[in-house]
Amino acid sequence: MAEAPGVRRDSVQQPASRTIRSLLASTEVDTRLLGMVGALAVIWIGFDLASGGLFLTPRNLWNLSVQSASIAIMATGMVLIIVSRNIDLSVGSLLGFLGYTMAMVQAVWIPTALGLGFNQPYTWILALLVGMAIGAAIGGLQGFIIAYGRVPSFIVTLGGFLVWRGLIFQYAQGQTIAPMDATYQLLGGGPTGALGDVGSWVIAALACAGIVYTIINSRRRRREYGFPVRPTWALVTVIGASCAAVIGAVWVSNNYLWPPALATQFALDRGITEPPGGLQIPVGIAYPVLLMIGVALVMTFMATRRRFGRYVFAIGGNPDAAELGGINVRRTITLTYVVMGILVAISAAVQTARLNAAVTNLGVQNELDVIAAAVIGGTSFSGGIGTIPGAVLGAVVMQSLRSGMVLLRVDSPTQDIVVGIVLVAAVGLDAVLRRRSAR
Template sequence: MTDTTTNAPADRARTTELGPVGRFLKATEIDTRMLGMVGALLLIWVGLQVISSLRLGVNPFEFDSRTFLTARNLWNLSVQASAVAIMATGMVLVIVMRNIDLSVGSAEGLIGMVMGFAQVHFLVKAVGLELGNPWIWALALAIGIALGLMIGALQGFVIAYMEVPAFIVTLGGLLIWRGAAWWVTSGQTIAPLDATFQLMGGGPQGAIGATWSWIVGLVACLAVVFLLLRGRQQRKRFKFPLRPVWAEALLGAVTCGVILGAIWIANSYPWPIGIVRRYAEANGITIPEGGLFIAHGIAIPVLIAVAVGIVMTFVTNRTRFGRYVFAIGGNPEAANLAGINTRWITMKVFMIMGVLAAISAAVSSARLNSATNSLGTLDELLVIAAAVIGGTSLAGGSGTVAGAMLGALLMQSLQSGMVLLNIDTPLQNIVVGLVLVVAVWLDTLYRKRV
């Protein structure tokens, strides 16, 4: 059996009418919107690198430690984008169903405050666990996830079964959960958090090191090759058109190159000198004359975000629930007539969103080593913007988890770059707002063309 399953003359005629770029995109089946996002991200990175270099009076290609494109800044960028990326994966489902969730930032703040209170006060003083007990972080995380699930279930029930518009319900939730976060501790900051819990926030201890990072990267590359081969076998089995072998090889090589490149960047960022010195003293290590280089490796919050992205991609693409979500978003009336329990599906989507808000709250509070009343403020804007920029249509029915995560990275790149350039916070908000409006406008133009 040959690899080619269809040789229709009409298809060949249409292919010859395409230019070189069109033939390349057709052969590789690359999503042009995703390709445009990658190009926009690279353009932003290069622009921020040039601007930050010019402000410092250095050569943009020398990659000074104070400019944008450095291992340190990119590592921190990945950690900062993790919390938004986690929630953006759930926001995709919400928007695909033609709903919106304006309460995710406030829910994140309330859940973070409750988890902090559980660690510092409830589990230690009321339950009687000793500080450093390995159950503290696990119980606090379980409490946070349970609270997120209840928040999502409550809002989803009101939206689905009481038929109150999602905009109104979640707008009320934005105010209610933010106020409730203040009442947990009367607005006081809770710190420090459990040492094990802090690992979910990154930092020198919250990373897996160089060796394990390379192992993770190699396993990821093997998984990419396996998925490409598996996909090709499935296409043969069901007699679908196959991509050319060169296209499969190119996709695998580029994907693995990006993965290994990211690992190399993560391993290029060393521990701070002070932490290295304390580590060497505690372990009886003699620091050589040139200094001791200990790489951070991949941060744990990044691994959490990637794991959430993989799970959510599987849910949206490979499960009946995911197909129902897109069917409801495409045509709610037809989905209802087809026998889909649209109300229960809607409620489950908001429950998932609540759980993801809890995971983001854990990552954000662990990174700050504190639970504050301001945690998650305006994150709803970033999450919605990330999903929309990533290709999720506000008209419903279309969107991808990978696009939303890439959108989160793009939004965080803008914010980090503006902080690096010492741009005032009000102007940062103006830029984020403009980016969101432009993204929706571009989505409208794209849908008209399609």
């Protein structure tokens, strides 16, 4: 009886939409992800129309990519934590604490305390590694208390939220630590903190080769085992669309040029005579964006191709089944927080490098943005469901809304109201669609 309306609806539907659906199914593309890309396209085009063509410019899109990077990096870790039915409210405070620590390492400890001087070639990586190590240790501590001490993650990380922020205020005494190491600053982006056009095209070529290899290889494996594979046209479409997206993104980045003043300075430094109209130097993909892509790839690999990820999802799906399957649930949970701590350190580096300073309110409210990005990206609070690419897209959606509203001169409180409503609406819509597809 309950199925009758559904059956009728299907038969009434035009054959065309049915065909599209079955065509889509044979490409084996995640339809939720595709839906998000569609929503993003609507947001982008909407803002572009409303702002009179200010949104879809290389400059704005490039800035959008840099602004999304730090939240997206952390959101990839938050996915695993939420998937395993936990939460981390401490990421914003931890980001502040780690950013402050890394700033101290490069601005005070290495140059003066150890007497090694400023701007050494190793300073940036040392600062980053110290930050990642401390991030891993703090994440591990919180994870350990959650997993082995059986204290709810909400409470433990709420405690962390207060503790790490409190420690910053205690040690910083309201001081701003600046400037950052010259190399370290590149992690934050900016016209110099980017790959340039040649480097960006090399990355694009590598990415396309990687996409083709991965897809062809997995198809070959399935063939070997005699499993059904998707039709050739679907394969070509997926490869074509993925490579087109990569090339498009790089093309946009390379169409963003160095600001004239900076280009003039560059020409003066190098003793180049500027051609009429100034030097045209393409910016290319920003380093933080490259970092974000690298993190997303590694995290996707961990989530889908390694035991660790499989266990995280199994725990989220059914903790008892995971335990009975012989999985070390506690160690897995602890590890998710270690990973989160490392990612927070990377984001802290991006943010302090971009600001060229560590300030006491660094990372304030970041936990909410990160959780929102993961959730808009399809991560379910009931556990067991979520994807890394979804979370990255979620971060981009959030940042698109904010940056679009800035272009439209919407004030900051109104921005918060809109983002809040979008968050609830997105998750609500997702729940409705999920229920419908489950029936």
